[in-house]
Amino acid sequence: MSEVDRRLRERFEVLLPHLNERQRRLALATEARSLGHGGVRAVARAVGVSETTVRRGVFELEAGEQPTPTGRVRRPGGGRKSADALNPQLVPALLTLVEPDERGDPESPLRWTTKSLRHLAEELTRQGHPVSAPTVGRLLRDNGFSLQANAKTLEGEQHPDRDVQFRYINEQVKAHQDAGEPVISVDSKKKEQLGQLPTPGREWRPHGDPVRVVDHSFFTGPNADRAIPYGVYDLTTDAGWVNVGVDHDTAAFAVASIRRWWQARGAADYPHASRLLITADAGGSNSYRYRLWKAELAALASETGLAITVCHFPPGTSKWNKIEHRLFSQITMNWRGRPLTSHEVVVKTIASTRTRTGLRVDAELDTGDYPIGISIGREELRALPIHPHAQCGTWNYTIEPTHADAAPVPGRDRERERAAAVAMLADPRLTGMTGDELDELTARLAPTQAARAEQRRWHQRGGRRRNAPGAGGRRLLSDAAALLITIVYLRQACPQRVLSDLLGVNPNSIGEIIAETRMLLDEHSHHVTPNIGLRFSTAADLAGFLRDGPTPIPTPNRPLPExxxxxxxxxxxxxxxxxxxxxxxxxxxxxxxxxxxxxxxxxxxxxxxxxxxxxxxxxxxxxxxxxxxxxxxxxxxxxxxxxxxxxxxxxxxxxxxxxxxxxxxxxxxxxxxxxxxxxxxxxxxxxxxxxxxxxxx
Incomplete structure (x- = not known):
């Protein structure tokens, strides 16, 4: 290598890495021109580039071309043509696929499939428009498209009194807060199944050491351990209370949660309170349609001496309830990525919920029984001290304490009343059987009833029980009581509605019990003879007959009009x-x-x-x-x-x-x-x- 070649190589090894393509070409051409004849070959040999490249730079210098705009290496118009320029039908075909309702065939093959870039590119190629997925993405962006998630803005058909009810709730909240009275927002949170189950979200863990959970969380039946959080949020103090139940989310459980909040927090925070305002949604366990919800609130009003006002949000607007985004959302974020393995974990996780704005949450475990199927009769509902408001009285009502000036009156012991009613129905005048005969029949059918109940639970669970016998929900009526009411019904002493009112059990539950027990009696060849001489159309008449023993009420037997x-x-x-x-x-x-x-x-x-x-x-x-x-x-x-x-x-x-x-x-x-x-x-x-x-x- 000559001395000239060595110097050229050293100079360009330092300079060329800092230049773009055109600048390198022009720098090499300038050096070649300075060397004179043979300069092009010498520069190309020393730097290791093609002589054609150096010669092209010389031609550009001799032609006197103007410098390119800042940031450009080549003149405008250079390079390959874009896909949409080469194929003018490409963009219309693409828009036909992504907008089938407006621009294309409603029966488009991609209308009901994922509109990913790869799928769109494959479909366009199949239609004769070969294109790559990145090019499809560029064309979509050029035409004003972008990746977007669903926007939850459509609320469906709105109730005509929706806005009026919102304003009324706001007025009630301000009036109670100005008077120093408690205002709470209540609702049930989603039921949580317990175990090593996955939960959404992520939390900080040592690298490569995630929490191990099962890969499926199939529903395991009614006897699976679960937690039922019912929340009470105090709008004034920004404090939350969550009652974690283990049985059923019923109206009785909802009011029990409010009662526990009042005993633990409310009475201390508002020692001079005389009224309580509850804002709740229109459905769930605190629905305005449930008689049990109002009956339990009446018992709470009598116990506390508070005049309880309830304002329900219109149907379909539960997301406006303050507890949803003030309390429940914070709890969900607090236990993100954490398996809820036990009730203790649920309670402690909820109680550890904090926010920078000052939210504090307390939680307790409620192991009480709240069986489903409890019914409140119309007469009992009419006797409650409920006063509907002039504005939307169905959604807004006040329940006054029964004895405001006297000592608090405890709520009704419905279980004891139900047991007393069952004992009354065992009267031989209704059953047509002596006590010994009834006990003998009960003992004879008991094993079959127990087997049927276990078989029914097996189908509900979808397999074997996970908990010990007796750990599930408790039935309102025992097998012996089910047999008794079926006999009374088959004796035609009263319709199912009367039994429902007398026992305080939902009519559907009464019907299911009678249908199941009636089949059992038929299988054991036990025939029940109707008693036409006794027929009662109301629970009061039946209870009065069993209590006072009046003359049996004859039932007219109306034949076909001759x-x-x-x-x-x-x-x-x-x-x-x-x-x-x-x-x-x-x-x-x-x-x-x-x-x-x-x-x-x-x-x-x-x-x-x-x-x-x-x-x-x-x-x-x-x-x-x-x-x-x-x-x-x-x-x-x-x-x-x-x-x-x-x-x-x-x-x-x-x-x-x-x-x-x-x-x-x-x-x-x-x-x-x-x-x-x-x-x-x-x-x-x-x-x-x-x-x-x-x-x-």
Whole structure:
């Protein structure tokens, strides 16, 4: 290597790394021109570049080209054409895929698939527009698209009183706070299943040492350990109280949580309080529809001497409840990434929740039983001291203490009252059995009842129990009580509604118990004989009879009206009418059951229609009423009065029977006279007739 080559290499090794492509080319060309003839080859050999590159730089210097704009290496217009420039149909095809509702076919293959860049690029390539995923991303950005998450802004159909209720709640809160009275926001947090289960979020851990949790958290049945947090948030002091239950989220549990807050915090923070304002959403365990919620609040008002005012948020607006984003959101962030392995962990984690704005939270574990199925009767609800407000009285009401000037009155012991009612129902006059006979039947059916209960829980759990027997929810009625009320019902002493009011149990629960126990009695060939001489239509009548022992209440046995089947009214003989009823019987029963199935939306509820009590109007009477109506003999109201039912029942009978009569080929002959009242119609019936055949049954 000559001395010139060595110096050139040393100089350019220092300079060239700091230059861009065009600057390097021009620097090499300047050095070549200074060397004269053979300079291009010498520079190319010393630096190790192509002579063509050096020569191109010389040509650019000799041509006197202007410097390129700042930041550019090449002149504008250089390089490859963009994909959308080479293919003008590419962007319209892309927009067709990402906006199928506006620009493309509603049946687009990507309408219901993930619109990722890779999927879009593959679909465009399949359509004859070869393109890469990064290019698709650039084209989307150029056309105003960006990655966005869902925005929770649509609230659905709004209640007409929504804004009015919001303003009213705000006024009530300000009025109570100005008077120094407590104002709380209450709600239930999401139930949490306990165990080594994954929770959303992350927390600081040593590198490479995450908390190990199971990879699935399938629901393990009603006997799985779970925590039910019910929160009380004090809007004035910015303090939270959470009652962690282990049984059921019922109205009784909700009020018990408020009671525990008052005993632990409220009474100390507001020693001179005379009123309490509760803001709650419209559903859940504190729903404004629940009678038990109001009954338990009335008991709390009597215990504390506070006038309790409740203001419910309109349906669908629970997110506006302060507790949601002032308390519950902070608790969720506090236990992020932490498995809730036990109730103790849940309670301590909730109690450790703090914020920079001053929020403090207390938590306690509530191991009490709160069984489901408790029912409050209408009469009991009417007796409560509830005063609806003039503004939206369904959502806003005040419950006054029963004895404001006297000592607090404790709440009702519903369990003891229920046990006393069950004991009353064991009266031999209702059961038709002596005490020994009833005990013998109970003992004989007990093993089968226990086996059935365990089988039912097995299906609910989806497998074996996880806890010891008796650790799950407690039933309101024992197996012996279930057998007793089923016998009383089968004896036709009262309908299920009366049993529900007397025992304080939900009617659906009563129906399920009776349906299950009735099948058990049939399997053991135990027949219960009805007692037609005793029939009670209200719980008060039944309780009064068992307590005072009055004369049994006879139940009228109303047969098919003989007079209304007179040939002068029906236009046919009694035998012809009986034959017509017999022909329609099967189709009529099938049609009625089909219509009821459609109305119910499924199978009948246990203990529902089709029980042991007679229908309001028999199938034969439905046919008779329809024949009289089609003959235009009288109106529906007159028929309702004659058959002692409502006009709606007559209307349903007409809907059922009229198509069947048309299919049977029945053509009614118009009656010569139309009667406007039941009295005039009955007075016009002839006292004697030639047709002496039997009436329909």
């Amino acid at each position: 007079a209304l089947s007179h040939p002068a009214l029906t236009g046919m003989s009694r035998r012809q009418l009986g034959d017509l009823v017999e022909r329609l019987a099967v189709r009529q029963a099938a049609l009625v059951e089909r219509r009821r199935y459609t109305q119910r939306g499924g199978e009948r509820m246990p203990g529902g229609r089709g029980g042991i009590f007679l229908q309001k109007i028999t199938d034969a009477e439905r046919v008779l009423a329809t024949v009289l109506h089609l003959r235009q003999l009288c109106t529906r109201a007159v028929l309702a009065e004659l058959f002692h039912v409502s006009p709606r029942t007559i209307g349903n009978a007409l809907l059922d029977v009229r198509p069947l009569l048309e299919q049977d080929g029945y053509t009614p002959a118009p009656a010569p006279t139309r009667y406007r009242t039941a009295t005039t119609l009955l007075a016009a019936i002839p006292q004697q007739e030639d047709d002496t055949t039997e009436s329909i049954h």
